[in-house]
Amino acid sequence: MSYKINIGLEVHIELLTSNKMFCMCKSSFGDIENTNVCPICLGLPGALPVVNKEAIKLAIKTGLATNCNIDNKVIFDRKTYFYKDLPKGYQTTQFYNPICKNGYIKLNNKKINIKQIHIEEDAGKISKNNNIDYNRAGIPLLEIVTQPDFENDEEVIEFLKLLKELLVFCNISDCKIQEGSMRVDINLSVRKSNEPLGNRVEIKNVGSFKAIKNAIKYETNRHINLLENGQHINIETRKFSENENKTIFMRNKEKPEDYCYIKEPDINKIILSKEFIENIIKNMPILPQEKRKIYTQKYNLSNNDTDNILSNPKITNLFETLVDMTNKPKEIANLISNETFKIIKENNLDINNIYFNTNNIYSLLNIFLLNKITRETFKNVFYEILINNINPISFIENNNLYLIQDENLIENTIINIIQNNTKSVEDYKNGKEKALKYLIGQCMKAFDGKCDIRLIEKLLIKYINC
Ligand SMILES: [Zn+2]
Structure with missing residues (x-):
């Protein structure tokens, strides 16, 4: 029996x-517990909310x-429920009238419809030692709700990657799943194929992203097994345990x-x-999907570079x-x-804290493209620009890094x-490529590494064949 999966x-x-x-409390991650709180986000009696205009703008942008x-x-609207991380006893959300409706995101081979996007506030957080931290209570959230258009885990991941790219690119959210x-x-x-939608389980x-893939695979198999055995699928909420690689009943x-x-x-309308x-x-900026087209078609860049x-x-x-x-x-x-990503990774840097001095990077690139420094020097000086914002021209001069130009x-x-090195020259003439490498090495040694290796190779071949 073949089965169809629907995921929203x-x-x-x-x-x-x-x-x-x-x-007006600060909206940030990782501050000392309960330092970003006030009567409004703690839900004290008499405190009145004031709507954050910036959040409305970002919701519209999304x-x-x-x-x-x-x-x-x-x-x-108010969504009322009682839980210790929700100081007001209700969450302010948009239940009846979401700000955005009926959108879509195009995947490679299909369109995923977005039912709605609404604004709401976050709840507090229960920390590891069981304290309640209300710093997160009241942080603006968007909830993006899709139609059940996905048919497998790959489509879900493709969608989430595109959504994340879009939101990070437009400075709407940093989308740090781990934070x-x-x-x-x-x-x-x-x-079963050609039957209406089955009973829905929420995870x-x-x-x-890896856990999302595994959760979908596990839950799909669980449903199919139940259906194969003629059992009923309960409409329920489950959670995914990454350690056990399975979903577990919650409520x-x-x-x-x-x-x-x-x-x-x-809050008035x-x-x-x-x-x-x-x-x-x-x-609105030109969106990543549009830029992707320009980068791959006009500039011929690889998907990885893009x-x-x-x-x-x-x-x-x-x-x-x-x-x-x-x-x-x-x-x-x-x-x-x-280079950029290597330096960022090796030094554990946050891109948002780096100052990219484009004029200095441009000067360095020019020097490199004119073959005045080696690739190694280029990498080292680029590192110095990112980390110490040095001036590449004086840095290269002061450290005597220019290639020898005297022809x-x-x-x-x-x-x-x-x-x-007549023996190596003979070997090369007899077809031993390694001998040429040895000769290049000897030249580089003589120039203390400060000569364009391609020029050396070219001249060596020229004079050997003279
Ligand atoms: Zn507050």
Whole structure:
């Protein structure tokens, strides 16, 4: 019997605003517990929320980036439930009137429809020693809800990667799944072909792309086994244990009426002006999928280089500025893929804290492209620019790193080496490529490494064949 799988996602992302959704408390990760709190986000009686305009802008930006219709009315509701990390006893959300509706993201081979995107606030967090940290309570979230259009784990991962790329690129969220700024709930059902949708099981808060893949595989098999044995699939909420590689029952699925949704009485309906929305539209950047086309088709870059360049807006900006200055996209892509990421990884740096001095990087690139320094020197000086923001011209001069430019000296040295290594010259003439490498090595030694290796090779072959 063949089965069909339907998967829908609910993706929560924390917005990159400086303040919380309804108060002026700092919205940040990793601060000392309960230091970013106030009467509003602690839900003290009488405290009144004030809507964060920046969060509304970012929600609209997300809607535009995902082809949604944007509602000009912003209305909030209360979702009531009792849990110790929810100080108010309710979460302020948008149940009846989400700000964005009916969008989509295009995968390689299909379109995934987005049902809605709504704004809500985060709850607090229970720390390892069982304290409650309310720093997270009130941080603005978006919940992105898709239709059950996915048919396998690969489509889910492709979608999440594109969504993450989009949100990071547009400075909407940093989407750090390990820090909880991107959280994914999976809704999965299995049915026999040509039957209506099966009973849906929700898997909450799966913590990595790998875990998402494994959770989908496990849950699909569990459903198929139950169906094969003629058993009923319970509508329930489960969690995924990465250690045991299986999903575990958490609770029966709540119904909307369990949450007693009501209109939020403390926040008036906001009507967004046409200018407000148009201004956001006007300032939308060219989106990564569009840029991807330019990079691969016009610049002929590999997918790996393109992924690297689009992984962070600062890197994209660096790439485009340098391409404008040099018109050498391949070399710049290479520099970013091979050197920039290597330096960042080896030194455990945060891209957001690096100052990319494009003028200095451009000067260095020019010197390198004119064959005035070796590739090794280029890498070392590039490192110095990123870490210490040095001036490459004076650094190269002060450290005597320029390649030898004196043609007579180069030619005479090479002729000398040919005359003193007749055995190797003979070997090379008899087809031993290794002998040429040895001769190149001898020349490099004579020049103390400061000569263009390609020039040496060219001249050696020329004089050997004379
Ligand atoms: Zn607060």
